[in-house]
Every structure is written in C-alpha cells, then in structure tokens.
Amino acid sequence: MTAPRSRRAKPNAAKSGAAKSSAAKTSPAGEPRSSATPPPFNPARALSVRVLVSVLAGESYAASALDQALTRANLPGRDAGLCTHLVYGTLRYAPLLEAALAPLLRGETPLKARALLLTGAFEKLVLGTPLHAVVNEYVNLAKTGFGPPALVNAVLRRVEIPASLPPEDTLPVWLAEQYRAAYGERAAAVLKDLLEPQPLWLRLTPAGRESLLAEGSELGAAYGDVVRVQLDRPLRGTDAFEQGWAQPINPASFACVRALGDVDGARVLDLAGGAGIKAAMLAASGARVLSVDRATNKHHAARENLERLGLEAQFFSADLTKVPALPPADFVLLDAPCTGSGTLRSHPEIKLRLTPDVVQEAAALQAQMLETAAVLTAPGGLLVYSVCSVTQAEGPEVVQQFLNANPEFQPEALPDLLVEAVSSGPGVLTVPLEGVDGFFIARLRRQVAE
Ligand SMILES: C[S@@+](CC[C@H](N)C(=O)[O-])C[C@H]1O[C@@H](n2cnc3c(N)ncnc32)[C@H](O)[C@@H]1O
Known part of the structure; x- marks a missing residue:
C-alpha cells in the first residue's frame, strides 16, 4: 500500500458554511465558557470528536451534525475549518484507521474513546501532525470524559498504518468491487481520489463570477457555468449567494439536467x-x-x-410508488432516491453504513418509481433516470429490467454532459474524480404508438 500522504490540515472556513469570526471562548463541547481559562486542547478537536460520536452512532449525517455543532459553537473561522477537516477526514479514512488501531485494542472500545482514537490516529497518520502535539491534545481531551488517558497516550504513540494496505481498504470489500465493476482500470484512481476533501461547486451567473472574484474568492475548473470555488468567507456571507447569482451543485448532478437536452419553454416533470x-x-x-x-x-x-434565485416552479406532493393524477409531459426527470454511493467524498459516513441489502431495497423502490415515471412520459417524450449511486443494481440493472418490460421505451445516446462519463449498460456513469460525483444517468425515449 501506498501509505496515505502526510498532509497538513488545510482549514477551509468557507466549506463549513458556518464559520464565524468571533473568538468566543468555548468549553470542550463547544459551548460558551464562563471562565477565562482556555482549555488544554483546541476546542475544534473536542467538537470534531463529539460530532463523530453522533455520526458513528448512526444518529446523524456528518454534514448536518457538523453544521449544527459549528453554528452553536461559534468557533473562529480557522478552528471551524480544522473541525470540518477532522470530521470528514476521519470518516474518509475510518476503515483504514480502524485496521491500524485494532491490534492495539482489546475487547469492545466504547464509542467516545473510539471516536477520539480515530481522530487522533487520523491526525498522526494522515495529516502528519507532530506526535507530541497529537498526544498532548488528545490525552487532555480524554481527561474530560472521552476515555482512559493512559490508554489514549499508549495507543496514539504506537499506532501505525499496516504497510500493505491498499487505498480501497477505506471501503468495504463489496463496495470496492462495485467501484471496480463500474470503472474498470480507472477504479484505483477513483478510490484514491474519494479520500480527498470535497471542493465546493457553484453554478454561477456572469455577475456571480465577478462578484466572487471581487470579494477575493478563487475560481478554478469549470464545467460550463458550474465552477469549482475556493471561497474567502462562508457561502451565505457572499454577495453572489444573497443576490441569487450562485447555486451549489455538483457538476455530475447538473449533468442529469443536461441529459434532457434543450428544455427552453417546455413543461418538465421533476420527479423526486x-x-x-x-x-x-x-x-x-x-x-x-x-x-x-x-x-x-x-x-x-x-x-x-427558487425565490432567492429569482426563478419559479410549481410543486406537488405525491408518493411516486403510485401514479399521481397528473397529465404526462414531453420531458420527465426521475432523480430517484438512492444509496448515495457515488457521493462518498461529501458523505463519507455512507460507506460505513451501507450494506448490499440496503442497495437491493433502494433498487426495488427505484424500479417502482421508474414505472410511475414511464406513465407520466407522453408518447414521443423523453424520460431521464438518474441516481447518485455507482452500484450496478441501482443503475444499469434497474433500467435494463425496465426496458425489458416496457419495449415502447428505447435508450438514446446522451448529449454532451460536459463531465467525463463511462458507458454502463443502457446509460452512463459519471467518473468521480477531482470533486465530481458518481451519477448513473440514462436517457429513454418513449416511442409513438403506430
Ligand atoms: C435524490 S433525492 C432528490 C434530489 C432532487 N432531485 C434535487 O436535485 O434536489 C430523492 C428524493 O426522493 C424523494 N422520495 C423518496 N421516496 C419517494 C416516494 N415514494 N415518492 C416520492 N418521492 C420520494 C425524497 O423525499 C427525496 O427528496
């Protein structure tokens, strides 16, 4: 195995969306402190471990738990960035870190101690934080009730990454196989890339670009008007967001919209x-x-x-496992509920929770909803099916089974999606490299009956 590269934390206040500039003193839990005595550790680390406890317990998703914790803690921007980096990084590397810790632990490790040891191990082994700092910070943190300080001291001093582990050891074996089936010889690069931090992508109007640049943000790679952005402040604090010139969206998610082609003036059903x-x-x-x-x-x-963006749409509530009383349309997008296995960079906890059974349940629901979408597609019309998952069951298999049972639908070549994609049965899979998510997308035409 290539041991993970040693990297320094690159605090990115912008990504948290909740970073504030106040330098209020905080308790280990990130609550305001009454005393002026600073804690003997960085409160960002305490907050990271607390967020990880709730995510590892399966009580919450990282994004929402982190957002709430950062909003309440009101950490300085730099610390909020460190906290974000520690939570996501620890989750991305968790399987590898668990393997590194296992030989040093006996019996079941209580959740709080496990979260603390994983975070400390991530700092030591992946970020390359100096050992004395790691031991000092996490032992002091342990003393506030996270676990036995002596154990934390001994384990963090000794933990090492086993020499022969490949990067896919940060995924369960069955899920790594799904990635290999999807991306073939590109899979190794994809699995490695999924360990990188998720960049922010914004769909920007020309005014949005100018405004962000004027404020000091950096604009990077672009897929059409979806641009990779390094913000100089939290997104909600930018003029571009307030004015409705910016919308967060991954380029692969935008590709699902592009798959419909020209929709100007057309009635479109946006299902799910x-x-x-x-x-x-x-x-x-x-x-x-x-x-x-x-x-x-x-x-x-x-x-x-939509109001913020100065746009309009109509809304309708319905359970799409049954056909709602709506007239069919010439353009239908079904962005079906899925396991999210193509979004592991931004939702790394998914790989810790997902099982093959959950994939099968998702595929059964998707198949039902695709039948509904078919009824709502007018003869001659287009139906685009998409999921942010790379599993065979949720993508090519659902659509192929649908096509077998509904010969009036034919798969069509997709227009230019701008993002890189590989063919996958009757559709394509976007390639999740460089911050782009993995989406399965198929474009199906309903034939006009003769
Ligand atoms: C992948 S998300 C959709 C994301 C959305 N298309 C977007 O771009 O913002 C899937 C959605 O499916 C909806 N959903 C799940 N089961 C459903 C059902 N039986 N009927 C209708 N909607 C359902 C969920 O509420 C969720 O909003």
Missing part, C-alpha cells in the same frame, strides 16, 4: 424533486417545472431557494 436543486437548474434553462416529491417540507425549502 426534493429540495429542488435540479428544479432550479431546469427553471434557469427556461423550463416550466412541476416538481413532485412526497416530502412536503422539502417543497418549502425549494420555494425559498
């Missing part, structure tokens, strides 16, 4: 529309969008976001 990110991008392309989801609360979020 959720919080309306794709609905917004469709509306920005001139479509008249009806977004359908069973979660009414997501419609509220979607409406607010």
